[in-house]
Amino acid sequence: MKVLVVIPAYNEELTIGSVVALSMRYGDVLVVDDGSTDRTTQIAQAVGATVIRHEQNRGKAEALKRGFEYALSRDYDIVVTLDADGQHNPDEIPHLIEPIVKDEADLVIGSRYLNGSKKKIPLYRRLGLWVLNKGTKLATNIEVDSQSGFRAMNRKTLKTLNLDSNGYSIETDMIVKAKEINIRLKEVPITVRYDVPNKHKKNPISHGFSVLSDLVGLIGYKRPLLLFGMLSFLSFVVAGFLAYWGLEPYSKTGRVFLTQLIGAGIFTIIGIQLFIAGLTLNVLAKMVRE
Ligand SMILES: Nc1nc2c(ncn2[C@@H]2O[C@H](COP(=O)(O)OP(=O)(O)O)[C@@H](O)[C@H]2O)c(=O)[nH]1
Numbered sequence: 537m538k539v540l541v542v543i544p545a546y547n548e549e550l551t552i553g554s555v556v557a558l559s560m561r562y563g564d565v566l567v568v569d570d571g572s573t574d575r576t577t578q579i580a581q582a583v584g585a586t587v588i589r590h591e592q593n594r595g596k597a598e599a600l601k602r603g604f605e606y607a608l609s610r611d612y613d614i615v616v617t618l619d620a621d622g623q624h625n626p627d628e629i630p631h632l633i634e635p636i637v638k639d640e641a642d643l644v645i646g647s648r649y650l651n652g653s654k655k656k657i658p659l660y661r662r663l664g665l666w667v668l669n670k671g672t673k674l675a676t677n678i679e680v681d682s683q684s685g686f687r688a689m690n691r692k693t694l695k696t697l698n699l700d701s702n703g704y705s706i707e708t709d710m711i712v713k714a715k716e717i718n719i720r721l722k723e724v725p726i727t728v729r730y731d732v733p734n735k736h737k738k739n740p741i742s743h744g745f746s747v748l749s750d751l752v753g754l755i756g757y758k759r760p761l762l763l764f765g766m767l768s769f770l771s772f773v774v775a776g777f778l779a780y781w782g783l784e785p786y787s788k789t790g791r792v793f794l795t796q797l798i799g800a801g802i803f804t805i806i807g808i809q810l811f812i813a814g815l816t817l818n819v820l821a822k823m824v825r826e
């Protein structure tokens with residue numbers, strides 16, 4: 537089977553050489569250099585990779601899509617994606633492609649959670665990843681290492697996954713689309729290094745929040761009752777708290793706090809409205825699906 541390793545890279549001159557060299561043992565290597573201002577392209581070419589270069593930075597999703605189109609046009613059977621910064625170990629590529637070669641899966645995701653590798657993730661990142669993984673689960677019912685970029689897929693996946701490049705991360709998007717079209721998904725354990733020189737290009741907070749806000753939108757779209765039900769519940773909790781605060785002095789002083797009671801009333805109304813919105817959207821979502 538013909539394997540193409542696609543490596544999206546943005547200013548990775550420190551690590552691209554070794555990542556390409558190690559990856560070449562398992563297939564052809566395509567580096568998509570996304571407007572790097574360092575020597576990423578030159579080094580990747582010197583080591584033997586094919587390089588597609590965007591003159592301007594268009595983001596990882598566009599870069600991967602370029603790589604997938606290239607693979608489809610050249611009759612590759614399997615595409616592996618991995619990071620250029622040295623966090624992934626190319627020697628684990630055979631584990632990723634094995635389920636595809638055996639025809640047990642169409643999309644394989646390398647997971648940091650299956651072999652204790654997650655212990656190396658810094659705590660604040662672990663928390664953020666937990667939220668994104670749970671959000672992905674609420675939206676798709678699939679629980680995986682949703683942000684992992686070390687993946688393998690067959691031609692069927694490449695052809696049928698109609699990826700959006702804008703919006704939430706391409707990693708999440710792939711899982712959402714895979715769920716919609718019944719792609720067989722499997723996870724295999726991988727190791728991830730955190731001692732590399734240049735491990736994160738994006739600001740984790742803003743990137744995390746943008747992925748999360750897209751996920752919340754998706755949950756609202758796919759499971760409106762769940763999202764609005766949760767928000768409605770939250771409103772009722774606030775209303776209950778305010779009501780208690782407003783009424784509590786009554787036993788001692790014979791008076792109530794009017795402001796808090798009005799607040800409790802407002803939150804009760806908001807809670808009811810959110811619940812009704814959830815019910816309505818739920819019916820609409822069902823009708824659209826049918
Ligand atoms: N083509 C391209 N690759 C990018 C871009 N941003 C990051 N990458 C690559 O995507 C991979 C993962 O990015 P990284 O910042 O390490 O993500 P993190 O480790 O998940 O925080 C690395 O190989 C980066 O070089 C981009 O804008 N364009």
Ligand SMILES: [Mg+2]
Nearest residue numbers: 621623735736
């Ligand atoms: Mg990284």
